[in-house]
Amino acid sequence: MFTFVTQFYIALKFNTRYLAPDHILTALKSLTIDPNFSLDVLGKSVEGRPIYGLKFGSGSKRILLWSQMHGNETTTTKALLHYLRRLVNSDKGTQLAKHLQLFIIPMLNPDGASAYTRLNANEVDLNRDAQDLSQPESLIFREVFNTFKPGLCLNLHGQRSIYGLTGSENPAVLSFLAPAANAERSITPARLEAMRLINCITKALQEDIGQQIGRYDDTFNGNCLGDYCTQQGIPTILFEAGQFGQDYSRNNTAALIEKAYAVLFDQLCQHEMAVEKDTIVASYLDLPENQVNYCDLILKNVLPRAINDTKDLFIQYRELLVEGRIYFEAEVLDEDSLEPEFAHRYENDTELNSELKRLNQEDWPPFIADYVLKKYSH
Ligand SMILES: [Zn+2]
Known part of the structure; x- marks a missing residue:
């Protein structure tokens, strides 16, 4: 047990933004010492690298998470592996496993992760391929989406250091989006639920970083994965991990993202309080929009x-x-x-x-x- 824990931390103690397939494999395997976790290979990338699927829990709320569909966006993956490690053989893990069922694709684009590129090995942006399904990685995702039938999707990304927030001098340390389901960007039930959950997360994170959380652009594009999922009626949350001061390893941002996961999963285990639609939307729109400044x-x-x-x-x-x-x-x-x-x-x-x-x-x-x-x- 001690050896596993030590190996895990050695594997994850990066002072770099680089997170390659080999790094996460050690971490993923170490989670499976807890029977609540199981690890499978879902298929292969363009260059033949395995794409892993990690399952956790047996609860009724089904959540599909995917990270590093853009290979060079590593912070949300790091945070996820840290967070999941805390659940191993713990009371919290036992409690969450009863309520939730997570299906995690920790690295949807292992070729891009290996080469530290946004695009896959065919130089396609997987986040513009949700309907076209021209890439093996997109087909693997679609198969999981269709068979797992999630009730909530988490689309995990990292954003460049070029983003600030409208109306202030603050950087966009984190940004969230409840993606649109159509060109009119109407508030569908799925979108409303994503907004409600984003409000829970941002309220908790503002205790740590105040008004440094933004709202991502909600222009609809059905070939973006989050928009596609929302269009299918599944609430989807886009996470964007950003730049926080001089922390270029983004370990501090990873800690904030880790807290976001914890807040969200705890929230999903609780009894829902009825909140008026207008209150949810107004609170969500209160987040300042991202701006390239x-x-x-x-x-x-x-x-x-x-x-x-x-x-x-x-x-x-x-x-x-x-x-x-x-x-x-x-x-x-x-x-x-x-x-x-x-x-x-x-x-x-x-x-x-x-x-x-x-x-x-x-x-x-x-x-x-x-x-x-x-x-x-x-
Ligand atoms: Zn991205």
Whole structure:
């Protein structure tokens, strides 16, 4: 038992955003020491990697969860494995297993996870393939959806550090969405139930991070998996794990997501309180909408054009997989791109300005690009 626990934590103690198929397999196997868990192979990805299905519990509420359909969105998977570990041979686990039945696809896109890409090995976005079913991963999902017949779906994702919230300077540390079921974005019963559950989650999380939780764009697209599930009448919640300060490993965000799972599953075990439809919708719409207005770093008052004409430089990290860890490569946003309003970090780099003063102005752009790359990548 001790060996299993130790192995689990070694397997999950990442200081990197990278979470590959091998990493999760150790963690998944370690859960099955508890008879409430069982692990199966559902099928294979484009490159022949196994896609795992993990089942938990035998209750009447059936919940289907899938993570890493975008291979480079690892935070919700990490949080899920941490959360599930807490249920192993515990009173909480026994209690939840009586009420709930979870079907978990922890890594729907193992090829993308291995290569740290959003897309699958055929360069298809699986979240635009729900109706087309052009990919083996999409067919596996559809088969599970049809046979398991969930009463609730959790669509688990991670979002880029470019998102802030409308009406404030806050970043979107987490975002949620009750996806639309049709182009009119009407409040169907399934959508209303997703909104009600999102309200429970966000109320609990606001105790930790205040008004840093957003509402994702609800434009309908039937080829998006969450929209498809809602259209079939199944309440679906989109989770988006975002950037929180300088925590680029996103372990703090993972802890928040873990709490979100705990709140949600506890809620599902309780007797439902009747709440007015209008109250649910109003409370949900109270969450500020996500907005693209953030970047990773703003260097204040740099001299990119001329002396006495200083300008802020906007820097965004590119995430690259290098020898099993993620390297954040600092890139200056080009002059034509939309200027972000806020950043996760601000610097006044006097060293850069003194270097620039020594150079001819035509040499500034390549110098700045190289300087930023060397100094701010990590
Ligand atoms: Zn995603």
